[in-house]
Amino acid sequence: MSARDDILRDVRQALAGVSPAVDVPPAPRAPDRGGLVALFLERVEDYRAVVTRCAADEVEQVVRHVLGPARAVVPPALGLDLPGAIVDDGFTATELDAYDAVVTRAAVGIAETGTVVLDHRPDQGRRAITLVPDLHVCVVDAGQVVADVPDAIALLDPARPLTWISGPSATSDIELDRVEGVHGPRTLHVVLVG
Amino acid sequence: MTGTFVGMPAFPTAARQALGDTQLRRNLAHATHVIRDKRAKVVAEVEDWEELRLAGAGVKEAALRDLATHLETLEASLVRAGATVHWARDAEEACAIVAEVTKAHGVDEVVKVKSMATAEIGLNEALEAEGIAAWETDLAELIVQLGDDLPSHILVPAIHRNRAEIREIFLRRMGDVGRPAPADLTDEPAVLAAAARAHLREKFLRARVAVSGANFAVADTGTLVVVESEGNGRMCLTLPEVLISVVGIEKVVATWADLDPLLRLLPRSSTGERMNPYTSTWSGVTPGDGPQEVHVVLLDNGRTRALADDVGRQALRCIRCSACLNVCPVYERVGGHAYGSVYPGPIGAILNPLLHGVSDEQTASLPYASSLCGACFEVCPVRIDIPSVLVDQRAAVVDYHRADRVPKAEAVAMKAASWAFSDSRRLRTAERASGLAGRVLGRFSRTTLPGGRAAAGRLPGPAAGWTGARDLPAPPEESFRDWWDRTDGGRDGGAR
Numbered sequence: 001m002s003a004r005d006d007i008l009r010d011v012r013q014a015l016a017g018v019s020p021a022v023d024v025p026p027a028p029r030a031p032d033r034g035g036l037v038a039l040f041l042e043r044v045e046d047y048r049a050v051v052t053r054c055a056a057d058e059v060e061q062v063v064r065h066v067l068g069p070a071r072a073v074v075p076p077a078l079g080l081d082l083p084g085a086i087v088d089d090g091f092t093a094t095e096l097d098a099y100d101a102v103v104t105r106a107a108v109g110i111a112e113t114g115t116v117v118l119d120h121r122p123d124q125g126r127r128a129i130t131l132v133p134d135l136h137v138c139v140v141d142a143g144q145v146v147a148d149v150p151d152a153i154a155l156l157d158p159a160r161p162l163t164w165i166s167g168p169s170a171t172s173d174i175e176l177d178r179v180e181g182v183h184g185p186r187t188l189h190v191v192l193v194g
Numbered sequence: 195m196t197g198t199f200v201g202m203p204a205f206p207t208a209a210r211q212a213l214g215d216t217q218l219r220r221n222l223a224h225a226t227h228v229i230r231d232k233r234a235k236v237v238a239e240v241e242d243w244e245e246l247r248l249a250g251a252g253v254k255e256a257a258l259r260d261l262a263t264h265l266e267t268l269e270a271s272l273v274r275a276g277a278t279v280h281w282a283r284d285a286e287e288a289c290a291i292v293a294e295v296t297k298a299h300g301v302d303e304v305v306k307v308k309s310m311a312t313a314e315i316g317l318n319e320a321l322e323a324e325g326i327a328a329w330e331t332d333l334a335e336l337i338v339q340l341g342d343d344l345p346s347h348i349l350v351p352a353i354h355r356n357r358a359e360i361r362e363i364f365l366r367r368m369g370d371v372g373r374p375a376p377a378d379l380t381d382e383p384a385v386l387a388a389a390a391r392a393h394l395r396e397k398f399l400r401a402r403v404a405v406s407g408a409n410f411a412v413a414d415t416g417t418l419v420v421v422e423s424e425g426n427g428r429m430c431l432t433l434p435e436v437l438i439s440v441v442g443i444e445k446v447v448a449t450w451a452d453l454d455p456l457l458r459l460l461p462r463s464s465t466g467e468r469m470n471p472y473t474s475t476w477s478g479v480t481p482g483d484g485p486q487e488v489h490v491v492l493l494d495n496g497r498t499r500a501l502a503d504d505v506g507r508q509a510l511r512c513i514r515c516s517a518c519l520n521v522c523p524v525y526e527r528v529g530g531h532a533y534g535s536v537y538p539g540p541i542g543a544i545l546n547p548l549l550h551g552v553s554d555e556q557t558a559s560l561p562y563a564s565s566l567c568g569a570c571f572e573v574c575p576v577r578i579d580i581p582s583v584l585v586d587q588r589a590a591v592v593d594y595h596r597a598d599r600v601p602k603a604e605a606v607a608m609k610a611a612s613w614a615f616s617d618s619r620r621l622r623t624a625e626r627a628s629g630l631a632g633r634v635l636g637r638f639s640r641t642t643l644p645g646g647r648a649a650a651g652r653l654p655g656p657a658a659g660w661t662g663a664r665d666l667p668a669p670p671e672e673s674f675r676d677w678w679d680r681t682d683g684g685r686d687g688g689a690r
């Protein structure tokens with residue numbers, strides 16, 4: 001018998017006579033706190049990420065300012081005019097390592113937890129580009145902010161790869177002292193539009 | 195400490211050793227209290243925490259109760275999404291699959307995301323035997339691996355090491371296996387983390403094969419989920435060409451929506467954060483993004499054994515948050531090594547015997563490694579009733595070893611007690627003797643219990659096993675019966 005058949009047989013035997021019916025109570029929702037965007041900004045900042053809020057026509061200027069002289073890579077459909085930024089062309093990890101920064105959009109922002117979620121469509125790019133450079137500038141639309149985790153799950157497509165980001169990379173492995181940026185970007189800058 | 199749990203002494207021996215290590219106790223007490231307080235704070239933020247726990251427990255329990263169906267669905271969705279699915283009955287089979295896939299790509303090294311399942315099956319050692327180097331990339335796991343040490347906590351495996359020790363390990367060992375630590379390395383956590391970053395980045399950038407576990411596996415979409423903080427997980431899951439994920443069959447949930455309570459419960463229970471810095475999800479292969487060859491190894495290794503246990507089955511709901519470790523008074527004092535397994539603490543004390551049975555002395559000692567205070571159940575996000583399972587497993591240990599052991603002092607004493615209790619004259623004689631013992635012990639006792647009662651320290655002979663870990667109160671000098679006779683049940687007014 002194959003391992004597959006053995007394991008499935010053992011599972012069935014282990015559960016013989018056990019009713020599969022389980023009463024699964026629905027997960028409760030966080031109470032409506034109102035002021036979603038304000039909560040989102042507060043919670044993102046709580047993670048030691050940098051936050052800037054601006055109007056739609058100011059985005060390019062803000063992002064350029066945040067980048068400064070940093071060499072930036074951008075996804076193919078970012079839709080921002082950033083002189084000097086290089087569009088990702090399927091760079092290898094080593095090639096990406098030569099960039100200081102990356103600018104992307106996001107799919108969803110979660111207020112309750114201060115999280116941005118990328119679903120890696122063309123305005124966010126491949127997973128690798130937001131991982132290797134040390135500064136991640138993430139442009140989030142106010143309209144993309146939802147209240148809590150279940151709202152995000154309902155909106156997101158599991159067939160796509162997803163990256164949930166809450167603050168910069170961090171570790172507390174050495175005497176529980178929090179250190180930012182072990183492997184992922186050391187700085188996360190969220191630009192909230194609107 | 196050497197880098198394997200095999201042949202570890204039973205819990206009482208290992209615990210006694212650990213208790214003598216004051217540095218370890220101080221590090222552990224500090225760590226568990228810090229994490230415990232952080233957890234309490236963010237849990238208190240959630241108004242309906244109890245309902246959320248019920249939902250989380252329900253989702254996992256439902257998946258377990260119909261596991262065969264969900265596993266078949268998972269396999270089909272994974273294959274549809276372009277992944278290759280393997281099944282492994284035990285550790286040996288799982289390790290062989292990983293080694294085979296790695297070798298097929300002609301490489302002699304893999305990068306690894308921290309994963310309990312791969313630690314459980316001893317993957318690193320198995321790969322090493324095949325000439326494949328497995329690099330741990332989680333900072334704590336790196337510290338443990340370079341120190342030729344063992345993890346002592348599920349979440350923060352190097353919690354028993356302080357910064358000076360870590361600096362020393364990095365300086366001594368990093369150069370042997372890759373980029374050396376800078377010579378001017380200090381023991382600042384940020385400096386140590388930077389050294390790990392530089393050391394590991396070299397490995398990430400060249401790695402062609404990565405190995406991970408998964409926190410959850412969604413049956414209907416074929417999605418795997420990895421929850422982490424450092425970004426080393428993202429590195430492994432994204433940069434190499436080939437990804438092999440070893441997933442315990444109990445990690446399955448039925449639907450994408452089922453992730454909701456779990457992704458809210460896990461970070462708050464685990465690191466005491468509202469959300470962990472990074473969560474990655476992927477369903478098979480995404481053309482042009484990430485690994486283009488994806489393997490999933492579905493692992494049994496004792497899980498079907500645990501599944502068959504009506505009381506113990508609930509242990510398979512565990513989402514490895516480690517909250518139960520941080521509140522356990524026993525764990526806090528002895529640390530993770532004493533449990534002799536990659537699963538320490540309260541969950542380890544039930545999971546190990548459930549997965550492996552209790553024939554082995556070391557595993558059989560684990561259900562006793564608890565004060566049954568119940569704190570672990572209180573914090574468990576998926577409501578595993580650990581104390582009940584502990585008691586049930588104690589019964590299993592007793593049943594299993596009924597025939598194969600010389601009667602223990604305890605059993606002899608119990609037999610004697612039942613002989614004495616069955617006859618009132620005998621009982622009276624015994625009590626008189628004990629009153630005498632009380633006067634003697636009271637006089638020679640070395641300890642005073644709270645409330646001023648005298649207690650004996652360590653007794654010699656067969657009783658040493660009992661008094662080695664607790665104080666024995668000296669028996670009262672007069673028995674209740676004698677007091678009743680003398681005072682007519684107190685009506686004579688007579689205190690003595």
Ligand code: SF4
Nearest residue numbers: 512513515516518574
């Ligand atoms: S048993 Fe519960 S508290 Fe302990 S690690 Fe598992 S999920 Fe967390």
